Amino acid sequence: MDWFNLVLAIALLFYVIWMGITLNKWRTKYTLAIFTILLIFLSIALTDLFSPGKFNSILATVTHIFSDSPTVVKAVQITFHSTLLLVLFAILFYPNVKQFLADPKSIKNPEKRDKLYRVIIKIFPRNSEFLYNYAHFLWDIRKEYDKAEEYCQKAIEIHPAKGMVSCYYAILLEKMEEYDKAEMYYWQAIAKEPKNAIILTSYARFLMYTQKEYSKAENYFQKAMELDSNYAYLLAMYAHLMEINEDYEQAESLYKKSLKLDSKYALALARYARFSMAIKEDYDKAEKYFEKAIKLDPMNASIIHNFAFFLWTIRKDYEQADNFFQKALQLEPDDQELLDSYSHFLAEKSV
Numbered sequence: 001m002d003w004f005n006l007v008l009a010i011a012l013l014f015y016v017i018w019m020g021i022t023l024n025k026w027r028t029k030y031t032l033a034i035f036t037i038l039l040i041f042l043s044i045a046l047t048d049l050f051s052p053g054k055f056n057s058i059l060a061t062v063t064h065i066f067s068d069s070p071t072v073v074k075a076v077q078i079t080f081h082s083t084l085l086l087v088l089f090a091i092l093f094y095p096n097v098k099q100f101l102a103d104p105k106s107i108k109n110p111e112k113r114d115k116l117y118r119v120i121i122k123i124f125p126r127n128s129e130f131l132y133n134y135a136h137f138l139w140d141i142r143k144e145y146d147k148a149e150e151y152c153q154k155a156i157e158i159h160p161a162k163g164m165v166s167c168y169y170a171i172l173l174e175k176m177e178e179y180d181k182a183e184m185y186y187w188q189a190i191a192k193e194p195k196n197a198i199i200l201t202s203y204a205r206f207l208m209y210t211q212k213e214y215s216k217a218e219n220y221f222q223k224a225m226e227l228d229s230n231y232a233y234l235l236a237m238y239a240h241l242m243e244i245n246e247d248y249e250q251a252e253s254l255y256k257k258s259l260k261l262d263s264k265y266a267l268a269l270a271r272y273a274r275f276s277m278a279i280k281e282d283y284d285k286a287e288k289y290f291e292k293a294i295k296l297d298p299m300n301a302s303i304i305h306n307f308a309f310f311l312w313t314i315r316k317d318y319e320q321a322d323n324f325f326q327k328a329l330q331l332e333p334d335d336q337e338l339l340d341s342y343s344h345f346l347a348e349k350s351v
Contacts (some may be wrong), residue, residue: 110141110299131155132168141299145176163193167202174206182206197228205237208244217241232261236268239275248279266297274306283314301332309341318349 117134124130132155138148152169159165170185186203193199204220207213221238228234239254255272258265273289276282290307297303308324311317325342332338 126158128155128159128165132165139172139175148172161192163189163196163199167199195227197224197231200224201234208241230261232258232265236271240271264296266293269293270303277310301328304328305338312345
């Protein structure tokens with residue numbers, strides 16, 4: 001038995017099944033083309049496995065139409081099989097694309113992530129999930145709100161009935177301080193998907209931070225909890241509401257549960273660090289969690305700002321605090337809260 005062709009056939013069979021599932025989810029010309037190529041490659045591998053040499057004979061027969069030279073025939077066979085392996089490697093194992101599709105945020109370099117988003121959107125131009133994820137990247141990292149809005153609107157045009165698309169647009173509008181319009185799109189999102197915990201949590205967060213409607217926010221957090229009590233983001237947000245309501249025991253319990261579910265969740269780490277600093281006065285724990293959060297999300301200006309505040313007010317380490325304030329300002333130079341905080345820091349430092 002030809003073990004090489006056996007292994008190749010098994011690998012190809014696995015990827016044909018995987019690509020078939022992908023094709024069912026993302027029906028594009030690209031996925032259809034890749035699925036077809038993989039089927040051809042699988043047929044070739046199976047032919048060589050069960051009838052060794054048969055495919056080479058077919059190649060030789062075709063090559064003889066153009067040339068009788070044995071050297072040319074051999075060169076065509078080698079070139080074909082080499083191309084087969086190279087194309088398979090490029091399709092299936094290109095690490096950045098594979099990593100990006102699994103988790104876009106795992107690509108830390110913003111330029112590389114932007115490029116990959118644009119490539120993927122060219123491949124899947126009608127996939128609303130990629131469109132609104134790219135929109136999120138544009139407003140959250142690039143601060144390109146107009147461009148982000150354009151991609152959100154494209155996603156809504158493609159899937160007008162999808163609640164998550166409306167929810168992402170609502171979040172963008174909130175960032176743009178168009179609060180009435182944002183709330184309208186939150187309502188649309190909930191109407192489309194009333195049992196989506198992510199949408200309910202996003203609206204509850206909007207009510208808590210933007211509208212200051214704490215009672216109404218708690219109502220939506222509780223609805224989301226009934227749907228998914230193991231959603232780490234929901235738990236971290238609900239914990240902060242409990243902190244605002246001065247229910248510190250419940251807040252700490254929710255923070256701990258959020259981190260138990262996802263120990264690498266930077267937002268929950270930063271929130272719990274701030275809670276440990278301001279409420280529990282456990283400064284060593286606070287510092288440890290701030291450092292973990294920054295390591296996991298080094299581009300988050302809010303987390304860096306909070307750590308700078310900790311270094312300034314608790315540790316009295318003005319040099320380090322200044323360094324972190326500068327890092328936060330590089331990421332968010334127009335953040336008024338950050339600018340005010342840094343101004344107060346400089347005033348105290350100069351005394």
